[in-house]
Amino acid sequence: MFCDIRTFEKKLQVFERGIESGQLKYFPNLKIHLENSTIFTDNPPSHQEIHKELSSIVAAAKENFSNRFLQFWKIETTLYFLTSPDKAKYEELDISCLHWLDLENLEMELLEFQESSIWKNKFYALRATLEKIECEGMTTDSKVGGSENEILKVWNSLPNNFKSMKALGIALLSLFGSSYACEQLFSALNYIKSDTRNRLTDELSAACAVLKLTEYEPRFDKCAACIQQQKSH
Numbered sequence: 197m198f199c200d201i202r203t204f205e206k207k208l209q210v211f212e213r214g215i216e217s218g219q220l221k222y223f224p225n226l227k228i229h230l231e232n233s234t235i236f237t238d239n240p241p242s243h244q245e246i247h248k249e250l251s252s253i254v255a256a257a258k259e260n261f262s263n264r265f266l267q268f269w270k271i272e273t274t275l276y277f278l279t280s281p282d283k284a285k286y287e288e289l290d291i292s293c294l295h296w297l298d299l300e301n302l303e304m305e306l307l308e309f310q311e312s313s314i315w316k317n318k319f320y321a322l323r324a325t326l327e328k329i330e331c332e333g334m335t336t337d338s339k340v341g342g343s344e345n346e347i348l349k350v351w352n353s354l355p356n357n358f359k360s361m362k363a364l365g366i367a368l369l370s371l372f373g374s375s376y377a378c379e380q381l382f383s384a385l386n387y388i389k390s391d392t393r394n395r396l397t398d399e400l401s402a403a404c405a406v407l408k409l410t411e412y413e414p415r416f417d418k419c420a421a422c423i424q425q426q427k428s429h
Contacts, residue, residue: 201265208258215251218243226250267293268371278347278368279323281309281361282316294367302360309358322350344369384408 211222220227230243268275274290276283286303309315325346351365388404389396396404 201268205258205261205265208254208261212251212254212258215247215254218247220247223250275368275371278365279326280319281306281365282319291364294364297360297363297367299360299364302364305358305361309361315354315358318350318353322346381405381409 214221215223220230230246262269271290271293273288277289284306286306289302291297291299291302326343329343329346347369348366351362351369354362356362384405385401388408389401
């Protein structure tokens with residue numbers, strides 16, 4: 197997701213330059229409209245005014261977008277820790293925004309991790325998997341699997357010897373939580389813990405939410421095949 201944010205910001209810069217030049221390369225419908233419209237035939241300066249107005253709109257969008265994700269740029273180097281802890285340098289990690297985490301042993305854990313080929317290989321394989329997912333996403337309408345799930349799976353597979361590293365990795369991954377997923381969860385909870393079910397415990401509510409939102413599809417036919425049927429006499 198971080199790469200998508202950075203890419204979109206650069207695309208806005210390209211849009212702005214294209215409008216300022218008057219070529220409207222990425223706005224073909226507007227270009228056709230201006231060329232065919234009789235309103236602007238005898239008044240060429242109006243084209244320049246439209247270009248200027250559109251350019252200011254894109255520039256404002258670019259500025260607002262950059263400000264919205266300003267904190268991401270400050271920890272850009274740290275975010276690469278998610279998929280490449282084997283290449284990370286402790287002194288370059290900006291963890292000031294995660295002061296609430298217990299990362300006292302992070303430096304020592306990172307040294308131990310980077311000297312272990314077993315654990316480093318997990319992230320070599322992870323990057324290969326992410327590349328495969330990205331390629332499949334480019335050739336189909338939707339990505340097969342989820343990059344976030346693959347990253348989380350690898351981090352969860354690390355032993356507790358790397359407790360601080362795991363805490364940092366999962367905390368960084370949570371920064372990219374989708375607002376759509378959050379809204380979906382809140383919507384589901386409105387039904388799960390309604391006024392008539394207000395005595396549900398937090399544990400039961402969480403379990404119901406997982407069942408409601410999971411993509412897991414149980415194989416009822418296989419489950420039923422394992423149960424001995426009771427024939428009537």
